[in-house]
Amino acid sequence: MGRLRVLVAKEWEELRKIKMVLYGALFLPLLMGGLAGFMVWQGQGLPPEAQAALFNTALMYFLILPVMIPVTLAVYSIVGEKEQGTLEPLLATPLTDWEIFVGKALVAVLPAIGLTWAVFGLFLAAAHIILDGIPPGVLTLPWLLSIFVLSPLLAVFGVLVSMLISSRTSDPRAAYQFSGLAVVPTLIPLIVYSVQLTAVNFLLVILEGGILVLLDGLFLYLAVKLFRREEILTRWK
Amino acid sequence: MIHAEELTRRFGDRTAVDALTLDAREGEILGLLGPNGAGKTTTVRMLACLLAPTSGRASVAGHDIREAAPQVRGSVGILTESPGFYKRLTLERNLRFFAELYGVPAPREAVQRYLKRLGLWERRAEAVATLSKGLRQRLALARALVHEPKVLFLDEPTSGLDPESARDVRQFIGELASERRTVLLCTHNLAEAEELCARIAVLRTRLLALDRPDELKRRMSGSRVAIGLRNPRSEFATALGLPFVRTAELVHDGLSVEVADPERDVPALVRRLVELGAEIRSVARDERTLEDVYLELVGGDDGAA
Numbered sequence: 001m002g003r004l005r006v007l008v009a010k011e012w013e014e015l016r017k018i019k020m021v022l023y024g025a026l027f028l029p030l031l032m033g034g035l036a037g038f039m040v041w042q043g044q045g046l047p048p049e050a051q052a053a054l055f056n057t058a059l060m061y062f063l064i065l066p067v068m069i070p071v072t073l074a075v076y077s078i079v080g081e082k083e084q085g086t087l088e089p090l091l092a093t094p095l096t097d098w099e100i101f102v103g104k105a106l107v108a109v110l111p112a113i114g115l116t117w118a119v120f121g122l123f124l125a126a127a128h129i130i131l132d133g134i135p136p137g138v139l140t141l142p143w144l145l146s147i148f149v150l151s152p153l154l155a156v157f158g159v160l161v162s163m164l165i166s167s168r169t170s171d172p173r174a175a176y177q178f179s180g181l182a183v184v185p186t187l188i189p190l191i192v193y194s195v196q197l198t199a200v201n202f203l204l205v206i207l208e209g210g211i212l213v214l215l216d217g218l219f220l221y222l223a224v225k226l227f228r229r230e231e232i233l234t235r236w237k
Numbered sequence: 238m239i240h241a242e243e244l245t246r247r248f249g250d251r252t253a254v255d256a257l258t259l260d261a262r263e264g265e266i267l268g269l270l271g272p273n274g275a276g277k278t279t280t281v282r283m284l285a286c287l288l289a290p291t292s293g294r295a296s297v298a299g300h301d302i303r304e305a306a307p308q309v310r311g312s313v314g315i316l317t318e319s320p321g322f323y324k325r326l327t328l329e330r331n332l333r334f335f336a337e338l339y340g341v342p343a344p345r346e347a348v349q350r351y352l353k354r355l356g357l358w359e360r361r362a363e364a365v366a367t368l369s370k371g372l373r374q375r376l377a378l379a380r381a382l383v384h385e386p387k388v389l390f391l392d393e394p395t396s397g398l399d400p401e402s403a404r405d406v407r408q409f410i411g412e413l414a415s416e417r418r419t420v421l422l423c424t425h426n427l428a429e430a431e432e433l434c435a436r437i438a439v440l441r442t443r444l445l446a447l448d449r450p451d452e453l454k455r456r457m458s459g460s461r462v463a464i465g466l467r468n469p470r471s472e473f474a475t476a477l478g479l480p481f482v483r484t485a486e487l488v489h490d491g492l493s494v495e496v497a498d499p500e501r502d503v504p505a506l507v508r509r510l511v512e513l514g515a516e517i518r519s520v521a522r523d524e525r526t527l528e529d530v531y532l533e534l535v536g537g538d539d540g541a542a
Contacts, residue, residue: 002337002340003337003338003340006334006337006338007338010323010326010330010334013326013330014323014325014326017325017326018325084321084322084323084324085317085319085320085321086321086322086323087321088287088315088317088321089315089317089320089321089335089380091287092285092287092310092313092315092317093310093335093338093339094307094310094311094338094339094340095338096307229286229287229288230287230288230289233282233287233288234248234288
């Protein structure tokens with residue numbers, strides 16, 4: 001645990017020094033939060049049912065966020081090591097393969113979840129002020145599950161995809177582009193909600209959660225296989 | 238301190254290191270010479286538990302590389318061929334990170350000690366990106382030592398450095414042996430190997446030779462005698478007619494003669510040359526340079542790699 005803490009602290013310190021990565025990670029939550037707030041702002045004076053529909057659409061921004069925030073961080077934490085030639089000295093330390101993997105993943109997952117929840121809190125506060133209260137039927141169990149269960153699962157998904165892709169390329173631009181594919185699974189419910197085929201409901205949340213658990217499990221298995229010293233030294237580009 | 242037995246590593250069909258057996262004692266600097274692709278880096282990586290051997294066994298600092306990899310990693314310091322650092326972080330932060338990963342009890346003090354020792358203390362708060370290559374190499378040495386390892390693996394430590402920086406690094410490596418640390422030094426620089434290493438291993442996938450530099454030179458020189466002449470002539474080489482002379486050839490300022498036993502045969506050889514009218518200026522063992530020895534060993538093993 002001590003070594004893991006040391007690794008995460010160093011990663012953070014390094015990421016904080018890279019303004020592009022830092023601002024990139026902060027810009028998205030502000031943008032998405034702003035868009036969600038704008039959507040709710042448009043609902044002023046509408047009946048509560050219409051406001052709830054706008055909330056449903058706005059929710060999707062908070063499901064895209066946890067996937068998009070960690071992409072930049074995860075890509076840099078791998079590609080940065082390659083660019084700077086620090087992988088071998090790092091692998092020569094007593095860090096275990098698992099600690100390296102978890103350390104790198106946590107650096108991206110934790111801010112993604114934290115920022116998503118923080119922006120969601122701000123959004124609710126803003127909505128409360130704009131609409132003079134939260135419309136009924138919004139903060140239901142499916143909603144809360146979406147924010148507090150799907151978001152972390154999505155963040156893990158985004159990080160794992162980004163790490164897998166980054167391990168295979170030394171070009172950060174290619175890694176960012178391919179990692180952008182991680183957003184695709186979040187677009188399916190977005191389309192469903194935004195065309196108002198259905199509102200946020202328990203079945204959809206459970207379905208997406210189940211798919212994400214399976215995908216996270218699969219990518220975790222692949223990532224753990226990839227995060228072996230031999231593999232990193234001999235196969236990573 | 239380092240003991241390898243029949244250590245072998247294959248990558249698919251290609252054998253990178255073939256049945257390498259060597260050992261290095263406490264406080265010894267052992268040179269590992271060989272052309273590019275000879276298996277030096279793979280050897281270091283196996284001994285530092287970064288790569289698993291395909292077969293064979295080895296122990297480093299008393300720990301088996303197969304069974305006690307974390308202990309081995311904790312006991313060795315490694316300087317890789319291109320020493321990478323977190324360029325945006327300061328020198329001090331870079332070293333403290335590694336000191337903490339190695340579990341150094343007082344990391345700040347250890348970092349301070351080595352930054353001062355390597356003349357980097359004044360620049361401790363600067364980002365590594367601002368350092369020259371020579372200073373980075375010194376910082377890499379500090380990193381390799383910050384956890385006080387008993388064994389050091391140094392891969393091309395002076396490669397690409399200016400002569401002054403290279404001299405400083407060599408001087409520092411020399412000090413390590415006096416601290417009872419064992420150093421495995423991979424280098425292409427033969428003069429450096431000769432200056433620093435107690436013994437030298439020549440590797441080209443398999444071990445070609447392992448001995449003290451002077452012994453390697455003596456062994457490869459065989460029983461050749463160099464005779465300096467004021468009047469070098471090819472007839473002296475052809476007219477010797479002595480039973481113990483194996484070969485004799487005219488070189489630019491004398492003769493190079495291979496005899497059966499130099500201790501016994503040189504007086505008779507000198508007498509015979511004087512009889513033939515040679516004006517002898519000097520007689521010496523025809524010692525090869527380490528470069529000659531290296532090239533002969535490596536060149537004579539072309540099919541091995």
